[in-house]
Amino acid sequence: MKLYYSKLSSSMAVHLVLEEIGKPYEAIQMDLDSQHQFTPEFLEINPKGRVPALVLDEGEKKVVLTEVPAILSYLAQINPELSLMPTDTLEFAKAQSFNAYLSSTVHVAHAHRRRGSRWSDCAECRTSMAAKVASNMSECFAFIQAHYLKKPWVLGDSFSVCDAYLFTISRWLEGDGVDINIFPEIRRHADAMLARPPIQRIAALHC
Numbered sequence: 001m002k003l004y005y006s007k008l009s010s011s012m013a014v015h016l017v018l019e020e021i022g023k024p025y026e027a028i029q030m031d032l033d034s035q036h037q038f039t040p041e042f043l044e045i046n047p048k049g050r051v052p053a054l055v056l057d058e059g060e061k062k063v064v065l066t067e068v069p070a071i072l073s074y075l076a077q078i079n080p081e082l083s084l085m086p087t088d089t090l091e092f093a094k095a096q097s098f099n100a101y102l103s104s105t106v107h108v109a110h111a112h113r114r115r116g117s118r119w120s121d122c123a124e125c126r127t128s129m130a131a132k133v134a135s136n137m138s139e140c141f142a143f144i145q146a147h148y149l150k151k152p153w154v155l156g157d158s159f160s161v162c163d164a165y166l167f168t169i170s171r172w173l174e175g176d177g178v179d180i181n182i183f184p185e186i187r188r189h190a191d192a193m194l195a196r197p198p199i200q201r202i203a204a205l206h207c
């Protein structure tokens with residue numbers, strides 16, 4: 001398996017889970033500021049020009065998975081002994097609800113700070129959108145703390161891929177102008193993650 005990732009991006013969630021799984025994988029670092037994601041070689045792997053992209057070992061046929069929630073569910077399902085996602089249908093759907101919220105709402109709210117050109121060609125509008133990021137991210141994390149995050153892990157007693165994803169996105173708060181300490185449960189969760197050796201190894205690579 002080969003993971004294309006960039007430092008501190010959403011791809012860190014996949015990197016954390018691969019390290020937690022503990023089976024061999026290759027991690028290829030991309031520099032998004034240097035536009036590595038738009039090279040012809042990478043666009044052949046992921047025509048979206050985004051990370052993460054996970055290239056699977058499927059014999060001669062190259063299979064590439066993209067989109068964090070899909071990759072996380074796949075990794076959990078091919079390693080059932082680790083119980084990284086619930087097997088109960090309803091509990092699985094609740095875990096997907098959390099991952100989808102991070103991907104489609106929180107990640108998109110954060111992207112308005114540096115990727116505003118996706119939504120507007122007007123410089124003033126982009127500045128105005130960037131100025132809303134701190135309050136939008138605060139709103140999202142207040143919601144997560146109140147409605148999603150159980151204890152000690154996102155889904156309750158069991159560590160899951162959702163924890164890797166939450167930890168990844170919570171690392172964006174400081175850059176987005178939000179003090180994580182105003183969310184004591186999110187802070188506690190981040191500290192619990194950093195007590196896990198596989199998480200420490202990958203977090204050190206994503207500074």
Ligand SMILES: N[C@@H](CCC(=O)N[C@@H](CS)C(=O)NCC(=O)O)C(=O)O
Nearest residue numbers: 009010032049050051052067068103
């Ligand atoms: N919905 C995608 C989002 C992927 C994405 O936007 N990745 C960012 C890094 S966090 C990226 O590759 N950005 C490069 C660019 O916008 O040029 C997912 O969940 O995987």
